[in-house]
Amino acid sequence: MFTGLIEHLGTVSSAVTDEGGCTLIISNSAPILGDCHIGDSIAVNGACLTVTEFDNDKLGGWFKVWLANETLERTDLGERKEGDQVNLERAMGAHIRFGGHFVQAHVDGTATIVKREVDGDSLCLGFQLPEATAARPSLLAYLIPKGYVTIDGASLTLTGVDDLERTFEVMLIQHTQQKITLSKKGLGAKVNIEVDMVGKYVEKSVVAGLGGRGGDGLRTLIEKVVEDVLAKKGIIAR
Template sequence: MFTGLIEHVGIVSSISPLDTTESGGGGWSITIADSGPILTDCSVGDSICVNGACLTVTEFDSDKFKVGIAPETIDRTNLGDFKVGARVNLERALAAHVRFGGHMVQGHVDDTVTIVSREEDGNSLRLLFRVPEPTVSRGSLLPYLIEKGYVALDGASLTITSVSDEDRTFGVMLIAHTQSKIDLGKKKVGDRVNIEVDMVGKYVEKAVQAALGGQGAAGFRAQVDQAVERVLARRRTAGTDD
């Protein structure tokens, strides 16, 4: 579990294909350097959130660490876009004894969104993102995006400032302090960014669907229709149907 409070920005120093027996084919091994501040208590097998993706440390020293990236992770995230020299947001897994900030972030990236506009607002920066069209395998992310709700972008916990279901867009604002601590403010229009929506919304949706017999919106409408019909039937029986 993570908080979305980025601890450090590291630099990708090497990228190489993983042996197919390790990754299932198509995976990569990435070394991230300039990471000393988050490696003081590191162990092999620890989880580190890299641009929002929870990855396992396979090797490390005082300045750098190595992680393996499986094909599923490459497919879901922007990690496959990495080139040597890329800057990446880093956060260690949450320790039980520290104060909790940000919001609950799993490090399980849902998809990538695309920056469609950048607008300076004083010393703050407004960013607008477009959500991908839903597919058979991946539903729409828009139901989980609400104004003033949480979202994790490249691992950073941010507050949503606007949502347009019609345009499939949402916005966030980065204050000057946040811009200095994460790499998101340096990205350009057209760049892809990892997104993890608030997991609470997913649990609520599943609970509601279960209560409706797994029928979703259709089940809800059917239950409303049945409730209305019961009320009308009682009125008819009482002779008050007017």
């Protein structure tokens, strides 16, 4: 479990991809390796990855992670190249003050930056989600104004959501701009999105309460319930 509060910016020093997946080495990572062990989880741009090797002395401290093809399909990590900075956060410790929100670092999908506007010292960023498919339903149902969203591993507050345009916006204060990579990304860049897990549990509970099954779309399920009621009252034929 993570908080979405980025601890440090690391640098990709090696990215090797083959048919099985991708190996990344993240250097300049000493500040988060002081208590590191093989097998520990570190969120890299919002994706929970397992440390397979590390050295806290060379390259300013580095660690190695392996990305399966499924991770490459769901995130932007397959596009990372040498020299790119990435957001890093260690798994949450039981002894720390909890900030941000509950983040699993299980990326749901990607979005594209479609808006960058400076507002005083702050930066307004707009994102567009891809069109929904049967394999990848839309994430819009889990996005609400003033709700939480995790973008590249950073816990941020939604300032606006447009369901028709499949877009949403966040505002980065000056401090946040300096601490995460998001402010450096330009129009057209992809970002990793994880929606608030609470919304997923609420949806599943509602679907179960209405007699649906896992994988049923909520809209489809509600339509079915309405049809059943109308059929029982003889208003429509089944």
